[in-house]
Every structure is written in structure tokens, then in C-alpha cells.
Amino acid sequence: MGAPIQIEQLSHRFHTRDPWVLEALSLEIASGESVAIIGESGCGKSTLLHMLAGLTLPSAGQVRIGGRTVQRPDAAWNMMFQRPGLYPWLNVRQNVALGLQFTGQTDSLKTRVAEMLALVDLADKAEAPIGDLSGGQQQRVALARSLAVGPEIILLDEPFSALDAFTRRNLQLEVSQIARDQGITLVLVTHDIDEALTMGDRVVVMGRAPGTFRSVLPVDLPYPRNPMQPAFGRQREALMARFRDSVAPQTTRDQPAPTPDHAQLELAHG
Numbered sequence: 001m002g003a004p005i006q007i008e009q010l011s012h013r014f015h016t017r018d019p020w021v022l023e024a025l026s027l028e029i030a031s032g033e034s035v036a037i038i039g040e041s042g043c044g045k046s047t048l049l050h051m052l053a054g055l056t057l058p059s060a061g062q063v064r065i066g067g068r069t070v071q072r073p074d075a076a077w078n079m080m081f082q083r084p085g086l087y088p089w090l091n092v093r094q095n096v097a098l099g100l101q102f103t104g105q106t107d108s109l110k111t112r113v114a115e116m117l118a119l120v121d122l123a124d125k126a127e128a129p130i131g132d133l134s135g136g137q138q139q140r141v142a143l144a145r146s147l148a149v150g151p152e153i154i155l156l157d158e159p160f161s162a163l164d165a166f167t168r169r170n171l172q173l174e175v176s177q178i179a180r181d182q183g184i185t186l187v188l189v190t191h192d193i194d195e196a197l198t199m200g201d202r203v204v205v206m207g208r209a210p211g212t213f214r215s216v217l218p219v220d221l222p223y224p225r226n227p228m229q230p231a232f233g234r235q236r237e238a239l240m241a242r243f244r245d246s247v248a249p250q251t252t253r254d255q256p257a258p259t260p261d262h263a264q265l266e267l268a269h270g
């Protein structure tokens, strides 16, 4: 099952004399919801994701997951990166088992690993060395390893960007489906607008210098999403317009960033 995430007035700078990288970010993400984050390069998307994962602590504000303030990484909050981060000297089955071993969930380890490999369609590769797998298959192994521990949250930092278009599309649909089936809360950072619209219940558009939430677009499309459909095209246009706005400088620098509620209101009123 998933957990809700609350981002509360989150601000960050890496050193006290540096400019702020993130400024007053606030957002509530419901348990089991899927939120995609897009924004210009350098706007602070990865920094934000690291804070959700407990890998970086904010200079001000806080992140709460399931009501608890995030202060360190937790096995229940799983992060997946562009590179799958597998151990090449272990085979597929052993890599998938790692998370379970680290968290001491070894009772039904064999069955759980087999279930996860079946889920990501790699049952026949259980004994294969990692080096024999394609990039997409390696990401599936990383996904199986993440899912094995029964995570509440999966944080994805451009996880499919190194893959070919066909594999990328399949994984977008599969990960989205699995997260929905298992009620896992998903936060995805991406540069790919179609990926954001394929996987997100909402898409957050960030502005930069400092990073702020400039707008939030609810994606009103049934799953599985198909970029070829006209309704998808209309959402793409709406999101592109918001992205263009986010790149434009803010008119009144001293004003606080709009909250997601303001942004949704703005959308509802056209």
C-alpha cells in the first residue's frame, strides 16, 4: 500500500552563502497517487527527489511521508535512477533478492523473488548474468528489486531516458500499471512531456532560479494512456503552454510561488 507525501514550505541551498536552489515548495500527494515533475534543466527536480528519499535534508521546511518527517532514507521509499544500479557479479535472481536481504525479509525470499520476476516478465532470466541483459531488462530487474520489499513509495529520476523509444514506452505503461495495482505512491522526474502525461495523475511544472512549483496540471485521461489519442494531444498542448510559462521569468520576483491550489484554480478557470 502507498503512503501520502506532504511537501511543506520546502526551501534549500547547498551552502549558506549560495543562492536558494528551491524556494517554498508545498504540495500534498495522496496515497497511491502518481505525480510527474517537469521543468528546465537545473530547476532542482533531482534535489527535490533526493529530499523525498531522505538522501538530502532541506535547509527549511519539511517532507512528511505517512505523517512522519523524512530525516533519512527508508526501505519503504524506493528510488530508481537512470542507471539501474545492479551488481554485475550477481545474477538476476540474486540482484532482486538484495533488497529483501538488506531489510531482513528473508522468510519467503525465494517465492517473493520468483513472483517479482514473473511480474516484470523476466522469469526465464532468473539465473542469467546481468551483463547478458538489455538496458530495458536491467531496468526491469531494478524495478523487481524495488517492488520486492513492498514499498509505499517509488521515486523515479528519469529512469527510462537511456532506453530506446519502444522499450521506454512499454516500461512507462508497465510501471504505471503495477503502481496502480499495488496502490504505490509514485513520484517521477522527467524531461519527457509524453512520459509525464502517460504516467502522472498530475503533472507539476517547476520554474528555476530558484526552483518553485509554477503550476500543477491534473491529467484527466483514462489509463492506459495513449499519446496518439486527440485528448492526449490536447493535454500535451496545455502542458507545453505551462512549460513555456515556467521558462519565462517570474514577473514579480518577490511574490511567493503560486501554491498548487492556485494553479489548479487557474486551470479550472482557463
Ligand SMILES: Nc1ncnc2c1ncn2[C@@H]1O[C@H](COP(=O)(O)OP(=O)(O)OP(=O)(O)O)[C@@H](O)[C@H]1O
Pocket: 014, 021, 039, 040, 041, 042, 043, 044, 045, 046, 047, 048
Ligand atoms: N551537491 C550540490 N552542491 C551544490 N550545488 C548543487 C548540488 N547539487 C545540485 N546543485 C545545484 O542545484 C541546482 C539544481 O540541481 P538539480 O540537479 O536538482 O536540477 P535538475 O532540475 O534535476 O536538473 P537536470 O534536469 O539537468 O537533471 C543546480 O543549479 C545545481 O548546480
